[in-house]
Amino acid sequence: MPEFGLTTAPPTLVRTIRESGFSCTCCGACCTESEPGSNRVMVGPEEIRQIMDGTGLSFEEIAEPYPERIHDDGRDYTFGWVIHQKENKCIFLSKNRCTIYEFRPWICRTYPFVLDNNQLHTHPCNGLHKKQMTENPHQIALDLIKRQEYEHQDEEKIRKLLMTKTIPTGIPVVIDGEGIKEYHG
Ligand code: SF4
Ligand code: SF4
Structure with a gap:
């Protein structure tokens, strides 16, 4: 995962996170679908490759195309990937624990923020407003900034890609920071 050489986070961001009283209770709710799409884990190609390195799974075993596809002028495309689910849960959730904790994507590292x-926005979470905070607010703040930077870099790569490449017609494709990829499921 890119580190962006960042070692300190803005004190105001750290303070706001500290004041949220966030302490993850490991309830697994954010990894489980409560309403359509609520637990969608969007991931970029580098994040998938990190999980591949950590688990030995293939790209296709980990992720599938982001499900909201765009259809126009004979083209069928989507941007990016989401982690597979099984029975409305992330495939890496087992007994309310993340089995890829060390390699988990940015979106999971920074939830609920x-x-x-x-x-800063905060999603619903059972771990908020606790009296004793077990999480490290500075680390969460750093991860949030790194996540935002990673997402900006990925968007920029896609923007540049679309200036030089044409989205093909007649075949479903996924567009990510690495290229325009055919996807046959
Ligand atoms: S981040 Fe919140 S919703 Fe997710 S497992 Fe922890 S307490 Fe539960
Ligand atoms: S990768 Fe881990 S933390 Fe993220 S949704 Fe799946 S089980 Fe939950």
Whole structure:
């Protein structure tokens, strides 16, 4: 996973996270579908390759195309990937534990928080507002900034790709930071 050479996070961000009282209770709710798409884990190609290295699984065994496809002018495409699910749960959830904890994607590392243009948003989570915080707010803040940077870099790669490559017609493809990839499921 890219590290971006970042070692300190803005104190205001750290403070806001600390004040949220977040302590993960390992309830597994964020890895389980509560409403359609609620536990979708969007991942970039580098994140999938990290899980491949850690688990020995293939790309296709880990992820599938982001399900909201775009159809226009004979083209059929989507942007990026999501981790497979089985019975409405992430395939890496076992007994409410993440079996790829060391290699888990940014979205999982930073849940329930997300930075959008440096604004902090918080998703519903059973671990918020605890009296004693067991998580490290500085580490979460650093991971949030790294995640935002990773997502920006991936978007920029895709933007540049689409300036030079044409999306083909008649075949389903997935567009990610590595290229335009045919996908046959
Ligand atoms: S992050 Fe929140 S929802 Fe997810 S397992 Fe921890 S407490 Fe549960
Ligand atoms: S990768 Fe791990 S933390 Fe992320 S949704 Fe799957 S089981 Fe949960």
